[in-house]
Amino acid sequence: MKLEKTGGILIVRLDGELDHHYATKIREAVDGAVMVGDVRKIIFDFTGVGFMDSSGIGTLMGRYKLMQTLGGSVGVFGISPRLDKLLSMSGIKKIISIYNSEKEAVGGVS
Amino acid sequence: MQYSNEMKIIFPNKSSNEGFARVAVAAFAAQLDLTVEEMSDIKTAVSEAVTNAIVHGYENLKGYITVECKILDNTIEITVNDSGHGIADVEKARQPLYTSRPELERSGMGFTVMETFMDEVSVTSALGVGTTVTMKKRISPKE
Ligand SMILES: Nc1ncnc2c1ncn2[C@@H]1O[C@H](COP(=O)(O)OP(=O)(O)O)[C@@H](O)[C@H]1O
Ligand SMILES: [Mg+2]
Numbered sequence: 001m002k003l004e005k006t007g008g009i010l011i012v013r014l015d016g017e018l019d020h021h022y023a024t025k026i027r028e029a030v031d032g033a034v035m036v037g038d039v040r041k042i043i044f045d046f047t048g049v050g051f052m053d054s055s056g057i058g059t060l061m062g063r064y065k066l067m068q069t070l071g072g073s074v075g076v077f078g079i080s081p082r083l084d085k086l087l088s089m090s091g092i093k094k095i096i097s098i099y100n101s102e103k104e105a106v107g108g109v110s
Numbered sequence: 111m112q113y114s115n116e117m118k119i120i121f122p123n124k125s126s127n128e129g130f131a132r133v134a135v136a137a138f139a140a141q142l143d144l145t146v147e148e149m150s151d152i153k154t155a156v157s158e159a160v161t162n163a164i165v166h167g168y169e170n171l172k173g174y175i176t177v178e179c180k181i182l183d184n185t186i187e188i189t190v191n192d193s194g195h196g197i198a199d200v201e202k203a204r205q206p207l208y209t210s211r212p213e214l215e216r217s218g219m220g221f222t223v224m225e226t227f228m229d230e231v232s233v234t235s236a237l238g239v240g241t242t243v244t245m246k247k248r249i250s251p252k253e
Contacts, residue, residue: 054223089222
């Protein structure tokens with residue numbers, strides 16, 4: 001996982017398998033970076049995620065709630081058809097933005 | 111019943127074993143002629159059941175999880191068992207978005223995911239005794 005912060009945008013580059021084990025690490029790292037301050041938007045880069053279970057939904061939901069209390073937002077890009085199927089099941093696509101590319105995500109066009 | 115092959119693994123409730131369980135079941139299932147999609151379905155369902163055993167079954171207890179796989183013709187049957195807290199109301203637990211642990215960022219979608227990716231899911235549970243989840247998937251014949 002790599003975190004990059006530029007101008008109020010926190011990009012979280014995920015890698016590997018997003019299960020409950022990895023989810024607890026993501027939560028710690030991302031919330032830590034957000035608490036440092038000045039994050040208006042968290043963007044998750046899913047390009048490197050080869051596996052995800054429902055823990056990933058919980059992780060996105062949790063970051064959405066956190067950003068809501070701070071008046072910010074959450075977006076994702078790099079979603080494979082399989083991950084898209086999982087996200088669709090939970091209704092989370094109604095509350096976070098799914099982008100087709102990093103450029104779109106950073107630019108904020110949905 | 112005469113299974114053509116079977117295996118059993120037993121491991122402690124450490125979250126790092128979630129990945130181990132997925133890979134072990136995938137390696138066993140590979141003797142069936144699976145599509146990439148079918149393999150992902152199985153790995154995802156196993157991940158959900160094993161995570162539940164760790165997060166909910168044992169919560170702050172220590173214990174072992176048993177995963178058994180059996181192959182009969184074109185069907186793989188996977189059983190995940192814990193000797194943890196058990197589930198008070200299985201019907202309620204299986205409902206989409208129901209979670210008893212929202213503070214742990216569970217989404218309540220685990221059983222729904224198992225049901226979506228497997229053909230049959232049955233749950234037997236008793237409070238203070240533990241939970242057994244049995245899942246079956248029929249593998250479509252390939253050309
Ligand atoms: N092995 C288990 N032991 C005890 N309770 C369980 C077990 N598996 C599931 N549950 C209960 O069923 C609920 C729903 O499970 P699930 O659909 O996987 O959602 P989640 O894990 O996100 O809460 C859990 O919140 C928990 O209360
Ligand atoms: Mg679960």
